[in-house]
Amino acid sequence: MCLAIPAKIVSIDNQRATVEVGGLTREASVVLLPDAGLGDYVLMHAGFAISLVDEDEALETIRLFEQLAGGSFLGEGPSETGLDGLSPGGTGLDGLSPAE
Amino acid sequence: MFLFLRLEITFMVSNSNNDRRILLAHGSGGRMTQELIEEVFGTAFANPFLDRMDDAASLDLTGRIAFTIDSHVVSPIFFPGGDIGRLSLTGTVNDLAMMGARPLYISAGFIIEEGLPFQDLQTIVSSMQQAAAEADVEVVAGDTKVVERGAADGIFITTSGVGSIPAGIQISASGARPGDAVIVSGTIGDHGAAIISRRGGMDFNVELTSDCAPLGGLVADMLAASSEIHALRDPTRGGVAATLNEIAAASGVDIEIGEDLIPFQGEVRAACELLGLDPLFLANEGKLVAFVAQADAARVLDAMRRHPLGADACIVGSVAAAERDHCRVFARTVLGSRRILSMPSGEQLPRIC
Amino acid sequence: MPLSFLDDFRRGDHVRALMNRLEKSAAALERPVRIMEVCGTHTMAISRHGIRQALPPNLKLISGPGCPVCVTANSDIDTFIEMALLPGVIATTFGDMLRVPGTRMGLAEARGRGARVQIVYSTLDALRLARENPESKIIFFGIGFETTAPTIAAAIAEASSSGLDNFLVLSAHKTVPRALTALCSTPELAVDAFLCPGHVTAMIGPHAYDAVVADYGLPCVIAGFEPADILQSLIMLCGQLAVGRAEVALQYTRGVRPDGNPTAMALLHQVFSPCDAEWRGLGVIPGSGLAIRDEFAAHDAARHFQVDAGYSHEPRGCLCGAILTGLKTPGECGLFGKACTPDHPVGPCMVSSEGTCAAYYLYETNDVL
Ligand code: SF4
Numbered sequence: 001m002c003l004a005i006p007a008k009i010v011s012i013d014n015q016r017a018t019v020e021v022g023g024l025t026r027e028a029s030v031v032l033l034p035d036a037g038l039g040d041y042v043l044m045h046a047g048f049a050i051s052l053v054d055e056d057e058a059l060e061t062i063r064l065f066e067q068l069a070g071g072s073f074l075g076e077g078p079s080e081t082g083l084d085g086l087s088p089g090g091t092g093l094d095g096l097s098p099a100e
Numbered sequence: 101m102f103l104f105l106r107l108e109i110t111f112m113v114s115n116s117n118n119d120r121r122i123l124l125a126h127g128s129g130g131r132m133t134q135e136l137i138e139e140v141f142g143t144a145f146a147n148p149f150l151d152r153m154d155d156a157a158s159l160d161l162t163g164r165i166a167f168t169i170d171s172h173v174v175s176p177i178f179f180p181g182g183d184i185g186r187l188s189l190t191g192t193v194n195d196l197a198m199m200g201a202r203p204l205y206i207s208a209g210f211i212i213e214e215g216l217p218f219q220d221l222q223t224i225v226s227s228m229q230q231a232a233a234e235a236d237v238e239v240v241a242g243d244t245k246v247v248e249r250g251a252a253d254g255i256f257i258t259t260s261g262v263g264s265i266p267a268g269i270q271i272s273a274s275g276a277r278p279g280d281a282v283i284v285s286g287t288i289g290d291h292g293a294a295i296i297s298r299r300g301g302m303d304f305n306v307e308l309t310s311d312c313a314p315l316g317g318l319v320a321d322m323l324a325a326s327s328e329i330h331a332l333r334d335p336t337r338g339g340v341a342a343t344l345n346e347i348a349a350a351s352g353v354d355i356e357i358g359e360d361l362i363p364f365q366g367e368v369r370a371a372c373e374l375l376g377l378d379p380l381f382l383a384n385e386g387k388l389v390a391f392v393a394q395a396d397a398a399r400v401l402d403a404m405r406r407h408p409l410g411a412d413a414c415i416v417g418s419v420a421a422a423e424r425d426h427c428r429v430f431a432r433t434v435l436g437s438r439r440i441l442s443m444p445s446g447e448q449l450p451r452i453c
Numbered sequence: 454m455p456l457s458f459l460d461d462f463r464r465g466d467h468v469r470a471l472m473n474r475l476e477k478s479a480a481a482l483e484r485p486v487r488i489m490e491v492c493g494t495h496t497m498a499i500s501r502h503g504i505r506q507a508l509p510p511n512l513k514l515i516s517g518p519g520c521p522v523c524v525t526a527n528s529d530i531d532t533f534i535e536m537a538l539l540p541g542v543i544a545t546t547f548g549d550m551l552r553v554p555g556t557r558m559g560l561a562e563a564r565g566r567g568a569r570v571q572i573v574y575s576t577l578d579a580l581r582l583a584r585e586n587p588e589s590k591i592i593f594f595g596i597g598f599e600t601t602a603p604t605i606a607a608a609i610a611e612a613s614s615s616g617l618d619n620f621l622v623l624s625a626h627k628t629v630p631r632a633l634t635a636l637c638s639t640p641e642l643a644v645d646a647f648l649c650p651g652h653v654t655a656m657i658g659p660h661a662y663d664a665v666v667a668d669y670g671l672p673c674v675i676a677g678f679e680p681a682d683i684l685q686s687l688i689m690l691c692g693q694l695a696v697g698r699a700e701v702a703l704q705y706t707r708g709v710r711p712d713g714n715p716t717a718m719a720l721l722h723q724v725f726s727p728c729d730a731e732w733r734g735l736g737v738i739p740g741s742g743l744a745i746r747d748e749f750a751a752h753d754a755a756r757h758f759q760v761d762a763g764y765s766h767e768p769r770g771c772l773c774g775a776i777l778t779g780l781k782t783p784g785e786c787g788l789f790g791k792a793c794t795p796d797h798p799v800g801p802c803m804v805s806s807e808g809t810c811a812a813y814y815l816y817e818t819n820d821v822l
Binding site for chain 3: 375
Binding site for chain 1: 653
C-alpha cells in the first residue's frame with residue numbers, strides 16, 4: 001500500500017528537511033509534519049515525512065522481542081502499548097495474552 | 101541542401117562558443133572524420149596495431165580463443181564511478197574473463213549523436229583507454245558513425261573482444277554441479293543503484309558509485325588457486341537474481357542462497373529501501389559469481405580476498421540437484437523459510453507503493 | 454551501517470522466537486482462520502520474508518485490495534493515457550504505473566507512441582518539472598490511499614499558492630475505511646480478521662477501523678511492515694480470535710499516533726472532497742474516492758482536459774476482482790504463470806510488484822500453485 005521508511009532529520013529549514021537513511025541523505029518535505037525537529041526520526045513516504053517514529057515505543061517493542069527471544073518473557077507483567085483503550089490484549093506477547 | 105545549411109550554422113555557433121561539438125560531417129568519412137580519428141581515438145588508444153591504420157588488425161593468436169561482443173546504451177552516459185567508455189570496455193573484458201580467458205584485444209564501434217560535445221567524447225575515450233590499461237588489453241580496431249540528432253541518445257558503444265583460454269580451463273554457464281559453493285566477489289547492486297539514483301533525480305547527497313571494473317586479474321588469481329572453478333558469470337543486467345537463474349537453468353541444478361549472507365553496501369541498501377528496489381535485481385559491473393567445488397571454496401575465497409576487486413568476497417550459498425524437472429533458485433529468509441528467487445522482469449523503477 | 458528502526462525488526466533471533474510464539478498461539482485456536490492483509494506492502498513483505506510458507510497450517514493469510522495500482526480502474530488508466538498522448542503534455546506518475554495495461558494500451562506503450570511519460574519518486578519532482586517546463590502541462594496521475602493522497606494535496610496546494618498553473622493532477626485516489634466496510638458487507642467474504650495497514654493508519658488514526666469491529670465483529674490489528682512486526686501482529690490477532698474478542702489493536706506503536714496525522718488529513722480534506730470511486734474488482738464504492746475541490750479546479754486534469762477514453766473494460770479471464778476480495782488465490786486463475794506473467798501482465802495484480810499475483814509469482818512459486 002505504502003512504502004515508508006524511517007529516516008533521521010539532519011537539518012531542517014522551514015518546510016524542507018534533509019533526512020538521512022543508512023548514510024544516504026536526501027531532501028524531504030516536512031509540510032505534513034510541522035512538529036518534526038532536528039534529530040527526530042520520521043517515516044518517509046514519496047519524499048514527505050508523514051509521521052514521527054516514536055523512539056521510546058520502538059525501543060519498548062525491541063525490548064519485548066529481546067525478552068521473548070531470551071526466554072525471560074513469561075514472568076513479565078502486562079506491557080503497555082502506549083495507546084490506552086485501543087489494545088486490551090496488549091502486545092499479544094505478555095504473560096496474560098489470551099493465547100497462553 | 102537544407103541539411104548542409106543547418107550543419108554550417110551549428111558549426112559556426114559551436115565555434116563561437118569555443119564549445120566544439122560532434123557534427124554529422126565527423127562521420128562522413130572525409131577530412132573531418134580523419135581529424136576526429138587522429139585527434140581523439142588515435143591519441144588515446146595508440147598501439148602498434150592501431151597505428152598501422154590498416155583495414156583490420158592482424159593478430160597472432162594460438163590455442164583456444166574466447167570471442168564476444170556487447171553493446172552499451174547507458175543513460176546517463178556519465179555516472180559516479182564511470183562512464184559509458186569505461187563500461188563498454190569492462191563489459192567485454194568481463195565477458196571474456198567469465199570464460200576463464202585472458203582478455204587480449206578489443207575492437208570498438210561508436211555511434212555518436214550529432215551535437216555530442218567534443219570534450220565528452222574525449223573524456224569517454226580516455227576513460228576507455230584507462231580501463232584498457234587496467235585490464236591489460238589493447239583496443240586494436242575501431243569504427244565511428246555520426247547519426248542525426250534524436251537517432252541516438254548521446255553515444256552508443258559496441259565492443260567486441262578476444263581472449264585466450266589457457267589449456268585445461270573448462271568454465272561454462274552449464275558447469276555448476278550439485279555441491280558447489282556459490283561465491284560472490286563483493287557488494288551487490290552498486291552499479292544499478294548508482295544509475296537509478298542518478299536517472300531518477302533522486303538527489304542523494306552522498307553519491308552512490310558504480311563498481312565498474314575489469315575482472316580479468318581477479319579471475320586469473322582464482323584460476324591459479326583452483327582448477328575446480330566450474331562456472332563464472334558477471335551479474336550485470338538483471339543482477340544476481342538473473343545470473344543465478346541463468347546458471348541454474350543452464351546447468352540443470354537448483355541453487356540456494358542465504359539472504360543474510362549477501363554483502364551489500366549500506367548506502368545501496370538504504371537507497372533500495374527508499375526506492376522500493378530489490379538489490380538482488382540491480383546490475384553490477386565489477387562483480388562476479390563463481391561456482392566452485394566445495395573442497396576448493398576456501399582456497400578460492402582466500403585468493404579472491406587478496407585481490408583488491410575481491411576484498412569483500414564471500415560464500416553466499418550452494419548448488420543442489422534439481423528437485424523438480426525445472427531448475428529453481430531459492431533464497432533462505434531470516435525466518436529460515438525458503439522463497440523462490442525468480443528472474444526480475446522489466447526495468448527496475450522506483451516505487452512508492 | 455545498520456538501518457535504524459529497520460534492521461532492529463528483522464533480527465533472526467527475534468523473528469524465530471516470535472514464530473515459535475505464533476505457533477503456540479495458533480495451536481490454541483479451535484478452527485483454521487483466515488486473516489486478510491489489507492495492504493499490498495504487507496503482501497510484499499510477507500512474500501519476501503517467506504512468512505506465508507512458515508505459518509502454522511491452521512493460519513491462512515490472504516491478500517486484500519491494498520495495492521493502489523491494482524485497484525485503479527481501467528477507465529482511470531485509459532483516461533490518463535489519453536491525456537498523456539495529448540501534445541504539450543508531460544505525464545508523470547509513480548514507477549509502478551508504467552507497466553499497467555489499460556483497455557487498449559498501457560503507459561509504456563503510450564510512451565512508445567510518442568507520449569512523454571516521466572516516472573517520479575515524489576510529487577516534489579513533478580512540481581520541479583512543472584517549474585522547469587513552463588511551456589508544457591505536467592499531469593500527475595494521483596494514485597494511492599490516505600498515505601499518498603496528502604503528498605499530492607501538498608503539491609496541489611503549493612502549485613496553487615505559487616501560481617504554477619501548468620501542474621495538474623488526475624485524481625484516482627481511494628480511501629481505505631470505506632473500502633473495508635464495503636468488503637465486510639460482501640456476503641461471500643470469508644475472512645476472520647484484518648491485518649491493517651500501518652502507514653495508512655499513521656495518517657487516518659486507529660479509530661478509523663472502529664466500524665469494522667463494531668458492525669462486523671472482526672478483529673483488527675494495525676501492523677508495521679518488518680517481519681517481526683507482522684509476526685507480532687498475527688500473535689495479537691490469534692489472541693483475540695482465541696477468546697472470541699474483536700478489537701482494534703495497535704502493534705505499530707512506533708509509527709502510529711492515537712489521532713493519526715491531523716495536519717496531513719486537514720490538508721487532504723482542504724484539497725479533496727469525497728466522491729464515488731470505481732475500484733477494480735470491487736466496483737463503485739460510494740464516497741471512497743477523492744475529487745479535487747472547486748477551489749483547486751485549475752489544477753484538476755479531469756476538468757481541464759475533456760478527453761474521451763471511449764469504452765473501458767477489464768481484461769478477460771482475469772480473476773483480479775475475486776483475488777482482491779480474497780475469494781480466490783492467484784493459483785486459481787487459469788492465466789496465472791501462463792498467459793499472465795510479470796513480463797506480460799494481463800491484470801493489474803500481476804503488474805505492480807506488490808500486486809497479489811506478482812508477489813505470488815516473484816516470491817513464492819514458479820510452479821502452478
Ligand atoms: S494471474 Fe493475471 S490474469 Fe490472473 S488474476 Fe492475476 S493478474 Fe489477473
